[in-house]
Amino acid sequence: MSVDPAAFTHLNVRLSPEGALPAGSIVEVELDHGRANEMGSPLLDEWEALAAALETGPHRALLTWSRRHSSKGTALFIAGADVTERVGWDDARVKAHVRRQRAVLGRLRRVPVFHVVVVDGVALGWGTEFLLTADYRIAGPGARFGLPETGLGIIPGAGGTSELWSLIGLPQALRLGMTGEQIDSREALRIGLVQETCDSNDVGRERALALAARVALRSPTAVAAFKQGVLDSVGVPAADRVEGEARAYERCVDHGDAAVGRAGFKAILSGEPVAWPERG
16 A cells, blocks of 8 residues: 555645656645644544555655634744544543554654654644654754643653653753643754754755655665564664664565665766665
């Protein structure tokens, strides 16, 4: 199953056209929904469907970004969760919904493609937590990050409590979650929440597309095996990390990608495209 843009009502999904790269190599999601790109149940349905398609489809990279602005001109990435839909919900439904949020973002984190996120707007709560699904993060001058949840009587429940510390360290995670302080792109870069800054949203998108294009020329099996090997090595003993790397390498050999790489070695070094097998 591959990504079908027509299957998405709320997410604006596009596939890269056929050209220098295989058609559909890059899946682009431009956030443009609701009042402020807020995340509610319909969006969770579509992110889950997108993750399922990325798990099995031929795609190599995912780019998520937004150029949406509020009526007052404020740039928006994801302003947070859609709390208005929860009016009238009982506690059990709220808890089940947040568990589902956590599961969907966790699934998106593991998709076997290179996920780049460009943020040049408000990314609060769920918006900051969404960054945990990315492999690489770029922030523009309008980016604002923060975790306001403890001021609302809750905690960041979609990875901001359990996972954010692994990206920015314990002190910074505690600072953001306990104070609710908002930070800009420069501070986000300093603490490791993002990996690059850019001068504008368009510049960030072009940089993300350039990174995605590099991935799209590589073996999809090797890219997927590498990502899985890296993520699976987190928090496990050294012997398990080494064994996981061995399995990832042998996956490339068994699927035939290593042989294709050897046969096309000179062409690959010169930058020519190679007919890789479908991801295995």
